[in-house]
Amino acid sequence: MYIDNEGWQVTRHICPRNCYDTCGILAYVKNGRLVKVTGDPKHGHTKGKLCAKGYSYVRSVYSPDRIKYPMRQTPRGSGQWQRISWDEAMGLICEKILEIKDRYGSTLPLCLNKYSGNFGVLHYAAEGFFNSLGPTTQVVGSPCWSAGLDAQYYDMGNNFGSDPEEIAKAKLIFLWGTNPVWTSVHSMSYIYKAQAAGAKVVVIDPVYTQTARKADLYIQVKPGGDGALALAIAKLLMESGNLQQGFLEKHTLGWEQFAEYLRGLDMQVLTEQCGQKAGLISELANLFTNDSPAFIWVGFGMQRHTNGGQNVRAIDALAAMTGNIGRSGGGVHFANLSAWRLLEYNFLQTKHQNRCFNINKFATQLKGTKDPPVKLLWVACRNLIRQDADIGILLKVLQDIDLVVAVDMFITDTVRCADLVLPTTSLFESLDVVPSYWHHWLGISERAISPYYESKSDLEIVQMAAGRLNKLRPGSCSFPAKIAPEDILDKEFGQSAYELLGVDHWTDLLEEPVRINFPVIAWADHKFTTPSGKYEFYSKKADSMGVPPLPVLYPGRQPEGNYPYWLLTPHTQHSLNSQFQNLDWMAEVSDEPVVYVNPETASARGIKPDDLVRIYNECGEMVIKACTSKDTPPDILVCYPGRKPEVEKNPNILIMGIASDMGESTTGAPGMAFYDVFVNFEVL
Ligand SMILES: Nc1nc2c(c(=O)[nH]1)N[C@H]1C(S)=C(S)[C@@H](COP(=O)(O)OP(=O)(O)OC[C@H]3O[C@@H](n4cnc5c(=O)[nH]c(N)nc54)[C@H](O)[C@@H]3O)O[C@H]1N2
Ligand SMILES: Nc1nc2c(c(=O)[nH]1)N[C@H]1C(S)=C(S)[C@@H](COP(=O)(O)OP(=O)(O)OC[C@H]3O[C@@H](n4cnc5c(=O)[nH]c(N)nc54)[C@H](O)[C@@H]3O)O[C@H]1N2
Ligand code: SF4
Ligand SMILES: [Mo]
Numbered sequence: 001m002y003i004d005n006e007g008w009q010v011t012r013h014i015c016p017r018n019c020y021d022t023c024g025i026l027a028y029v030k031n032g033r034l035v036k037v038t039g040d041p042k043h044g045h046t047k048g049k050l051c052a053k054g055y056s057y058v059r060s061v062y063s064p065d066r067i068k069y070p071m072r073q074t075p076r077g078s079g080q081w082q083r084i085s086w087d088e089a090m091g092l093i094c095e096k097i098l099e100i101k102d103r104y105g106s107t108l109p110l111c112l113n114k115y116s117g118n119f120g121v122l123h124y125a126a127e128g129f130f131n132s133l134g135p136t137t138q139v140v141g142s143p144c145w146s147a148g149l150d151a152q153y154y155d156m157g158n159n160f161g162s163d164p165e166e167i168a169k170a171k172l173i174f175l176w177g178t179n180p181v182w183t184s185v186h187s188m189s190y191i192y193k194a195q196a197a198g199a200k201v202v203v204i205d206p207v208y209t210q211t212a213r214k215a216d217l218y219i220q221v222k223p224g225g226d227g228a229l230a231l232a233i234a235k236l237l238m239e240s241g242n243l244q245q246g247f248l249e250k251h252t253l254g255w256e257q258f259a260e261y262l263r264g265l266d267m268q269v270l271t272e273q274c275g276q277k278a279g280l281i282s283e284l285a286n287l288f289t290n291d292s293p294a295f296i297w298v299g300f301g302m303q304r305h306t307n308g309g310q311n312v313r314a315i316d317a318l319a320a321m322t323g324n325i326g327r328s329g330g331g332v333h334f335a336n337l338s339a340w341r342l343l344e345y346n347f348l349q350t351k352h353q354n355r356c357f358n359i360n361k362f363a364t365q366l367k368g369t370k371d372p373p374v375k376l377l378w379v380a381c382r383n384l385i386r387q388d389a390d391i392g393i394l395l396k397v398l399q400d401i402d403l404v405v406a407v408d409m410f411i412t413d414t415v416r417c418a419d420l421v422l423p424t425t426s427l428f429e430s431l432d433v434v435p436s437y438w439h440h441w442l443g444i445s446e447r448a449i450s451p452y453y454e455s456k457s458d459l460e461i462v463q464m465a466a467g468r469l470n471k472l473r474p475g476s477c478s479f480p481a482k483i484a485p486e487d488i489l490d491k492e493f494g495q496s497a498y499e500l501l502g503v504d505h506w507t508d509l510l511e512e513p514v515r516i517n518f519p520v521i522a523w524a525d526h527k528f529t530t531p532s533g534k535y536e537f538y539s540k541k542a543d544s545m546g547v548p549p550l551p552v553l554y555p556g557r558q559p560e561g562n563y564p565y566w567l568l569t570p571h572t573q574h575s576l577n578s579q580f581q582n583l584d585w586m587a588e589v590s591d592e593p594v595v596y597v598n599p600e601t602a603s604a605r606g607i608k609p610d611d612l613v614r615i616y617n618e619c620g621e622m623v624i625k626a627c628t629s630k631d632t633p634p635d636i637l638v639c640y641p642g643r644k645p646e647v648e649k650n651p652n653i654l655i656m657g658i659a660s661d662m663g664e665s666t667t668g669a670p671g672m673a674f675y676d677v678f679v680n681f682e683v684l
Contacts, residue, residue, distance in 0.1 A: 001446060001510070011448040012040060012510060014434040015054055016123075016427050017576045018116035018144070020184035022436035023050050024513050025057070027428050027448040034061050034428055034449050042512035045164070045439040051185045053576055056585040060426060061452060065410050065582050067423035068453035076404065076419050081411075086454065089420055090468040093376075096403045097133070098473055100375045107134035108355050109375035113362060115143070117381030117408075117579070120432030120445065121343055121492055122459050122485055126380045126407070128347030129462035132479035133469075135352040137374055139359035143387065146663025146671030148303040148334045151312035153666050154539040154547075155320070157529030161333035162522040163440045163515075168193040169329030170295035172287055173201045176315060177226060177302020181210040182573040184438065187297075188214075194329075200291060202284070204229070205301070207568060207638055208631040219284075220633060221274055223566055223675055224556030226302050227311035228273035229281070230318050231553055235262045235270070236285040237321060244323025251526040252320060254538020258550050265553065273555060288322045293330030300335075301570050304674040305556045309662025313542075313551035320535045326523040337666075338518055339435035339442060342500060343492045358669040361657050363394035366401075375402045380424075380458055385413035386578040386641065386650060389657035389672065392620045407458060410582055413650070423455035430457035431485045433492065433506070440520075442501065443513030459485060545665055554661065556676060563617050563678035565601075565637050569651045570675070572640035593649040595681075596629040596638040605683060612684040615639075617677070620653035623684065637679065654679055 001011045013025040024043025028036045037057050041048035060066075070089040071081040084092075100109050112130045114123075130136045149159050167173060167190040180187045191214070195201055203215035204226065212218040221229055237243060238259055248255045271278055288294060296319050303312050312334065319325050319332035357365040362384070366374055377398070385391060398404060398417050406418035415421045428448040435442055451457075456464070466479035493506045500517045503509065519525075523535075530536045543549040559566055574590040575581045581590050595615060597607060607613065613626045615637065624639065632638045639651040655677050663671035 009448070011446050012443060012513070013427050013445040013448070014443045014513070015050070016118040016120045016432060016434045016445065017579065018119055019576055020180070020436075020438040021046055021051070021186045022434055022439065022441070023054055023186070024441070024443050025050065025054065029448050032449060034058055040443070040513065043441060043443060044513070044515055045441045046186045049186065052574065052589065053580045053586060056580060056583050057428070059583040059585050060580070061428060061449070063410070063583055066452055067409060067411065067421055067455070069423060070454065071421050073419055073421070077417060079416070086464065089422060090464050092420065093403070093405055093465060094468040094472055096376055097469065098476065100402065104372040104375070106372050107136050109137070109372045111137035111374040111376065112378045112380070113139050113359075113382050113384060114380045115359065115382045116577070117383070118427070120427070120434050121345065122430070122432045122457065122488060123381060124345060124347040125459040125462050126378070129466060129477070129479045130378070131347070131350035131352060131354070132466065132477050135354050137355040137357060139362060140356040141359045141663060141667045141669025141671070143360055143672045143674070145300050145303070145335055146667040146669065147309035147660035148298060148300065148312045149337070149666040150662035150664065151303070151309040152316060152334050154542040155313055155316040155530070155536055156325075156523060159335050159337040159666065160518070160522045161336040161438070162331050163518075163520045164333070164438060165190055166329055166331070166521060167191055167295050170194045170293055171199050171329070172291040172294040173199055174204065174294065174296040175201065175211055175215070176204045176296060176298050178297050178299020179205065179209045179211045179301065179570065181214065183571050200287065202287070206633060206636055207570070219276065219280070221276070223568065223636070224305040224307050224311070225274035227307055227314040227551070227554055228270045229276060230311065230314035231262065231265060231551070232267060232270035232274065232281045233285050233288065234314070234318050234321060235265055235267065236282060237288060238262050240285065240289070242289040243321050247323045247526070248321065251528070251534050253530070253532045253534040253536045254550065258317060258537040261550055261552065270553070273553070288318070292322070292324065293327045294319070294322060294324045295330055296324070296332040298332060298334045301675070303660065304672065305676050306658060306660055306673045307554035307556040308660040308671065308673065309547065310551060310554035317537055317551045320537070325535060326521060326526050328521050331522055333522070335437050336440075337437065339440065339516060340437060342435060342442070342497045342516065343433065344494060346491055356668065360389060360659065360669065360672040362388060363390035363397060364657060366397045367393055373400065376405070377401050377403070378405045378407070379414055379418070380407040383412045383414045383578040385417060386652060388652065389655040389674070390619065391650065391653045391655070407461060409455070412578065422461055423453070424461065425451045425455045425457045429455065430459070431489070433489065440516050440518050441513050442509065442516055444506065444509040446510055459488075541665065547662055557673070559635060559678040563680050565635055565679050565681070566675070567615070567651065567654055567677040567679045568636055568638045568675050569641045569655070569677070570638070578641070592625065593640070594625045594627040596632050597626050598632050598634040598636070599628045599630060600634045602626065602628045605681070607683055613681045614684055615654060615679050615681045617654055617679045619656050622649060622651060622653055624649055637681070
C-alpha cells in the first residue's frame with residue numbers, strides 16, 4: 001500500500017477469477033471508498049491492463065445487488081429473505097451440524113460443493129473447515145479441464161507450459177479450440193506481435209469466433225473432430241518423412257507403434273470425421289513443415305467432449321513429431337499447474353477418508369446416495385444452478401437436504417435455493433494469494449477497504465463456525481478459529497517457493513508481483529516426467545487407467561434421432577462463468593440472451609427474426625429468442641451461459657452430466673463433456 005502524489009491510497013491485487021490471465025490490479029481508494037481500478041503496470045504478463053470485466057470491479061463492490069448481511073430465506077425458494085445476525089446464522093448452522101452428526105452417527109451427511117468463484121489460496125479454508133469436522137462429503141474433479149490435463153500428463157508427465165510470452169516468437173500459431181479474444185484477452189497482444197512479425201495464425205473451432213476473425217486460416221472443424229484432424233495431419237507428415245527424427249529417436253517412447261497405427265488409418269475416414277477436405281489437410285501439414293516454431297494452444301473448449309482427452313493426445317503427438325516441444329516459440333500448451341503447486345495448500349491436507357462425489361455428477365450422486373444421505377450442503381465459490389449439469393435433478397434433490405448454506409456476494413440462482421446466505425468479501429476487502437494456471441507470475445491481494453457492511457471472508461466465516469462448534473461441543477472441530485490470515489500465508493510459502501520467487505518473504509510481493517523462476521520454455525531439456533523420462537506416444541499409465549495407450553481415433557458422440565442439433569455453450573465475453581453480468585456496466589454491454597442459429601437451419605425450420613424457440617432434450621427445455629448467425633454451422637446451435645439471473649434462460653438446464661474420456665489421473669474424476677449436448681427445437 002502506498003499513497004501516490006495525487007493523494008490516492010493505492011493497493012495491489014490479483015484478479016482471483018477462474019481466468020487464464022490472473023491480472024495484476026491496482027485499487028485507488030479515497031476516504032475509505034474504492035473509486036477506481038487500473039491494471040498493475042508491474043505485472044509482467046498483464047502489463048497494466050485489465051479486461052472490461054476487471055475495470056467493472058468498482059461497480060461490483062458497491063453494487064446494489066451486493067449482500068450486506070447474513071439472511072435467512074423461509075421457506076426456501078420463496079424469495080422471502082430476512083436479515084439475521086452472524087450469531088444467529090452460526091447458531092443455526094452449528095446446531096444443525098451437531099444434530100445431523102448425532103442423528104447419523106457420522107459427519108458424512110455434511111457436504112461441501114466449492115469450485116472456482118475465487119481461486120485465492122485462503123479460500124481453501126472452506127475445505128479446511130470441512131476436513132476438520134471428520135470425514136465429510138466433498139467434490140473431486142473439475143468441470144473445466146480434466147481431460148486435457150490427463151492427456152498432457154500421460155504424454156509429458158506433467159502440466160507445464162512455456163511462459164505464454166513465448167507465443168510472440170512463434171512462426172506458426174494454432175489456437176485450437178480456444179477463444180482468447182474473449183477468454184484470455186492479454187494473450188492476444190503476444191499473438192498480434194507474432195502475427196506482425198509474419199507468423200501465421202490458424203484457428204480451429206466449430207464456431208467462427210472473434211478469435212477466428214483474427215486468423216490467417218480458419219478451420220471449421222466438426223465438434224469432437226480434432227483428433228481425426230490431428231491424426232490426418234500426422235499421417236501425411238509421416239508419409240512425407242517431414243519429421244524431427246532426432247527428437248523422435250532420442251526423446252520419445254512408442255513412436256514406432258504410433259507410426260504403425262497411423263499407417264493403418266484410412267484417410268477418408270479421418271477427413272469425414274473432422275469434416276475437412278484432403279487439400280486443406282495437406283495445407284496444414286505443409287504449414288508444419290515450412291513454418292516453425294509452431295506454438296499450439298490447446299484450449300479448454302475442445303476437450304469438453306467424450307473424446308476430448310484422446311483428441312488432445314493426438315495434437316500433442318503432432319507437436320512431438322514436428323520437434324516443436326521444448327523449443328522457444330513452440331510447443332503444445334494447455335495449462336500450467338506448476339504455480340498452483342508452488343504453495344502448500346495446507347487446508348487440503350486431511351487425515352480423514354472423505355466421501356468423494358464427482359463434481360460433474362453432483363446432482364445424480366446426491367440423489368443416489370443414501371447411506372448416509374447428504375443433509376447439510378455448504379456452497380461456496382460456486383453457482384451450481386447456473387454452471388452445473390443435470391440442473392433439473394439438482395433442483396429436486398436439494399429439497400431433501402435439511403439445510404443449504406450459500407456463501408456469496410450476490411443473490412445468485414444457487415443462493416435462491418438456499419436457506420441461509422452468508423455475505424462474503426470482495427478481492428479488495430481481504431488478503432489473499434492467487435496463482436495463475438497460464439502465465440508465470442505471482443502476486444498478492446491486500447486489503448484496500450473495510451468489508452462491505454457485515455460481509456466476511458470465507459476464512460473468517462469458517463473460523464466463526466469453528467469457534468461456535470467448539471463452544472457448543474468442545475473438540476468437535478479442529479479448524480483454527482483464531483489464526484490470522486498472515487500467519488496462514490507464512491505456512492503456505494515454503495523455502496522452495498521463496499527460492500523460485502527470489503524473495504525473502506511473501507510480503508515482498510506487496511511491492512510488485514514476481515515472475516516465478518520456472519523454465520521459460522517448457523521441456524527445453526527434453527527431460528519429461530513420464531515413467532520413461534521420454535515423451536510417451538505409448539503410455540502405460542493411460543493403459544492402466546483404462547484408456548488407449550496410444551493417441552487413437554476415438555469417435556465422439558454425434559447428434560441423431562430426436563435431437564439432431566449440437567448445443568454449444570462456450571464461454572462468453574462479458575461474463576466470467578456466471579459472474580459480472582449482474583453489474584450495470586457489464587449488463588449494458590452484454591447482448592440479450594439468444595440462441596444463434598445458422599440461416600439455412602432458420603429458413604428450413606421457419607424461424608423468422610425475433611421468433612422465440614423452445615429448445616429441448618431429455619434433460620429439460622428453455623424458451624429463448626433465436627438469432628440467425630453464419631458463425632455457426634447448420635447443425636450447431638450456440639448459446640452462451642452465465643447470463644443475467646433469469647432461470648428460464650439458463651442453457652445448463654439442457655446439459656446432462658456426461659463424462660469426458662479422461663481426467664481421473666490428475667483431478668480424481670473424469671472431466672465433463674459439456675459440449676456433447678444434443679437438442680431439438682420448435683418455433684413458438
Ligand atoms: N470472458 C471470459 N473469459 C473466461 C471465461 C468466461 O466465462 N468468460 N471463463 C474462464 C474459464 S473457467 C475457462 S475454462 C476458460 C475457457 O476458455 P477457452 O479455452 O477459450 O474455452 P471455451 O471458451 O470454453 O471454448 C473455446 C472454443 O472451443 C470451441 N469448441 C467447442 N467444441 C470444440 C471442438 O470440438 N473442437 C474445437 N476445435 N473447438 C471446440 C468453442 O466453440 C469455443 O469457441 O476461459 C476463462 N476465461
Ligand atoms: N453450459 C456450460 N456450463 C459450464 C461451462 C461451459 O462451458 N458451458 N464451463 C464450466 C467451467 S469451465 C467452469 S470452470 C465452471 C465454473 O463454475 P463456478 O465455479 O460455479 O463459476 P462462477 O460462476 O465463476 O462462480 C461461482 C460463484 O462464486 C461466487 N464468488 C465469487 N467470489 C467469491 C468468494 O470470494 N467467496 C465465495 N464464497 N463466493 C465467491 C460468485 O459470485 C459466483 O456466484 O462452469 C462450468 N459450466
Ligand atoms: S477476468 Fe481475467 S482478464 Fe479480466 S481482469 Fe480478471 S483475470 Fe484479468
Ligand atoms: Mo473453466
